[in-house]
Amino acid sequence: MKKMLFWLIAVVALTGCGSKNSTDKLPVLDLTNPNFASDRVEISDEIKSIEYVPLELTDESLIAEILDLAVSDDYVFIYSTRQDGILQFDRKGHFVRSVAKTGNGPGETAQIVSLSVDDENRLLCVSEFFSTSFYSFDGEFIKKVNTLRPYLWQYCIGPNTMAEMGRESIPMDTPGIFSLGVFNLATDDTIAIRQTVGNMDLLPLKETLLGEWNFNGGTGGMLCYSAGIDTVWELGMDGIHPAFRIDFGFSADEQKMVRSEPGAIVDGKYWISRFFETPRRYIVKCFEADNQSRFHLFSLDKETGAVCHEKSSIDAMELFKHNRILTGIGIHNETDGGLPVWPYYSYPGKKLMVQLNTAVEIEYLKEKYPELKQHPVLQKITEDSNPLVTIYHLR
Template structure:
């Protein structure tokens, strides 16, 4: 049996997914002074080795077979208990033996699972010193074996089993962060850091391990009323850290505390969103995108050791689907589409949320699994993963390796 499905936009929560802060928290003068604002350097941007990727061939309905794309696939059921219930996987971080999951839906929780799906712990929520309250992002420090949670005014550190280690208060707000060899990279959004004067207009901060801001750059290129975005604008593979911005066409890679380089320039110029749209409000943007056949990039980028993943979006006539593009790192060839054909061999597919070694890792809700998996496939596979799932089950992790593109 063959099924064709569109890869619908599931990571965008239009108008509400960005972490809104009505007023910046009150920080003391002493806290702000610790940032060393007077010595912050401008972040240098190098573009000499930037690679241009031509996406113009993917700007229409394009179907691809899962078997043409995927070399091998593994499905992992996340253990479902009263303590481990996940509403939606908004961010997934994978290290050897562990999945760390951020669910930013109602309740906003962080979960730890073993790589075979067994539940380990939910980080306690509350306003105590060892608890998290209204978390905004997660990352891992592999060198020290820490799971780090952005928790209101700072970062809460835990070991991989979820035991509390420490908490560091930060006198600035941000959207996403990544751990660097000697510090951190922070990506911000508008209206969060008015107390930082001129730095409040910058999207990227590079800090040392003590959170002293060393460099900053990338002025906001869109209206501060455009609350429209995805969960994560950063990516990392081994020691490489990359980042991008919504409504942009470039991906950048961290070099050192004072410099980044343009890694990729995405070219979909035949239907690229006009720059004047950047001055719109959220409602104006939504109306314009639904009325015009434009494509746009929101910062989706995931890299494993053999391939890279990108996504561009189109909302024309309220279609709201995403076009996925994979790049073979050896050949440089691109493959993708917005519609994928499934069968009994590969009955499920998910856009990547994370990567580990040469595999991409995505997730599919139990409701979607039940909708797309036929009774025939369940019987043929004789797979307890599918036969035991119900509407209340946790999402299914999809771990897959892609074929080489020659």
């Protein structure tokens, strides 16, 4: 059925968004229980091999701050500041071309918010506010699809299919506002949509705001979490479902504060920095609300429910100067003695995780952990190099 006028979608399409599991039966990552199964988070048992992609440095491919990236079977695409468009590299790190350059003409872009790949159709998907442009892996502009949906982020989770997260800090009773949606851009169909997430008994819609989004690839598509709720949601080809819960120990009043006041901080609690999924585990990185220099890693075993916890020894504010996504606060690499493991994106359905480290961050980590200087790939990285992309192949 063709998509209706958007103001009707939130009323009608919600009937297709029921959950597979009731929230009380979901796996729970309890951050408040001091009796953890282990004081060390592990991942080496899930890593089969590691692929390193040092990005070639040329005048055309010089990378400043990376804003987003996407990895296909053959290529790495980088969206960076101080560059015009998207940089395309092969999986050996050789620079291929620039695509989606800035401008107002066909195939040109203005304000990119995210990029992703449609591997089945061999397309690069470049999302702007209210439009998505598609390019072949050969750099050819294919088409541009316009939409009136007010999304904040958009990622391809299947052939022609986009997972979308709604705008932050806007009252949920505003016409057209939604929290999560899955849409087929080829047929103009709405696969699933949720107007809001969280316990709606706490606040009326006019007082409820979406908090800061956190997301990563999931087994079925995309995992999404909004500050102030306790559920991580999965957006897939079959709809929108709860994936797992995180128990922060928030009271009802604390939840109301977070969901009605953008940026509100509840003292003494953990706050989600980023998470990812592997075939066996959900792994979460948190900072302390009253001290954002202190970070903690938690893992939840999907089968047993065991929770492991580890506190990072690295000062996050010091690391932040070298890489804002704080990849260096990661899990011990016992596979080949390389960098701490913390993927920028996980693709558990493809059994891949993709990590990003800047050259200055790698130099910082080599000084902090001298054994990294012996690693054959890291030896070749200097502070003037382009970033290093690491691809973990999972068992």
